[in-house]
Amino acid sequence: MPSSAITLSHTVLTDGLYFGESPRYRDGLLYVSDMTGRKIYTVDEQTGSKDILVEVESQPNGMCFADDGSLIYSSMFDAKLHRLQEGRSSLYADMSGIMKGYCGDMAIDGEGRVFLDDTGARVLHGEDPKPGQLLVIEKDGSVRVAADQIVFPNALMINNDGTRLFVAETFGNGLLRYDVGAGEA
Numbered sequence: 017m018p019s020s021a022i023t024l025s026h027t028v029l030t031d032g033l034y035f036g037e038s039p040r041y042r043d044g045l046l047y048v049s050d051m052t053g054r055k056i057y058t059v060d061e062q063t064g065s066k067d068i069l070v071e072v073e074s075q076p077n078g079m080c081f082a083d084d085g086s087l088i089y090s091s092m093f094d095a096k097l098h099r100l101q102e103g104r105s106s107l108y109a110d111m112s113g114i115m116k117g118y119c120g121d122m123a124i125d126g127e128g129r130v131f132l133d134d135t136g137a138r139v140l141h142g143e144d145p146k147p148g149q150l151l152v153i154e155k156d157g158s159v160r161v162a163a164d165q166i167v168f169p170n171a172l173m174i175n176n177d178g179t180r181l182f183v184a185e186t187f188g189n190g191l192l193r194y195d196v197g198a199g200e201a
Contacts, residue, residue, distance in 0.1 A: 030064045033057070038078045038121055047087070049076040056089060070100055078122035078172075080130060088130060090119035097122075097130065097153060109157040117148055123172040123181065125196055128155040131162070131181055133169035145187060150194070163194065 034052035041047070046059040047069065056069045056076050070076075074093035082088055086101035088108055095115035097108040109130075111119070117135035124130050129152055136148025149164040167188035174181050174196065183192045 028064075029061070030057075030059050030066045032066065037076075040079055040081065042081055042085075047079060049079060049089070051075050051077055051092070056087075070105060072098075077119055078132060080122050080124040082124065083128060088122070088124070090122065090132065092119040095119060097132070109153045109159055111151060111153070111159050114151065114159055114161065116146065117143075120148075120170050121172045123174045125174055125181075126178045129153065129196075131172055131174075131196070133166070133172055133183060135168055135170075136166070150183060163192075166192065 033048065033050045035050060037049045037051050039046055039048050044061060046061055048057050048059060050057060054073060054075055055071050056079065057066045058069050059066050072089065072091050074091040077090045077092040079087055079089040086099050088097055088099050090097055095112040096110050098105045099108040115134050117137045120133035120135050122130055122132040132151045132153060134149045134151055137143040137146040139145055145168060147165045147167050148169045150162045150166060150169060151159055152162045153159050166183065166185055168186040169183050170186045171184035172181065179195060179197045181194045181196045185192055
């Protein structure tokens with residue numbers, strides 16, 4: 017146990033979120049999924065003003081930005097990814113044939129591959145927790161399983177040089193590392 021706790025100061029940037037998730041930052045705006053509120057917001061970092069970017073009936077969760085600046089976001093209950101480009105949403109990938117639980121967090125690599133965690137069970141719909149999986153969605157929308165038997169995967173992150181993907185194994189109490197350089201994963 018640490019001998020003393022560290023106190024960090026904070027400033028409330030905005031409020032009114034029901035369940036904020038998957039914060040991302042781009043061009044002076046903070047993007048936040050409000051899972052229960054069924055919206056993705058942009059928040060101005062200077063003023064804290066919050067604007068609805070898109071409403072997602074089947075609840076948003078993870079999101080990332082493609083190299084063209086478009087936002088790729090999940091619709092967690094129906095196992096789909098959508099692309100928001102120039103104010104219009106379109107289907108990016110449908111994982112309903114392979115998804116075991118819910119769409120969770122995601123990250124995108126320099127090759128344009130989206131890594132998405134599948135929680136493994138629909139716990140919000142009464143299922144008992146089960147191992148999940150890590151999915152890879154290629155730029156053409158094709159989907160494959162990259163890893164399985166991950167106990168509630170969450171919080172994906174790719175290192176700065178794009179060679180490694182880290183996944184928090186929430187109920188497994190661990191942090192997993194995968195090599196994801198060009199041609200790997």
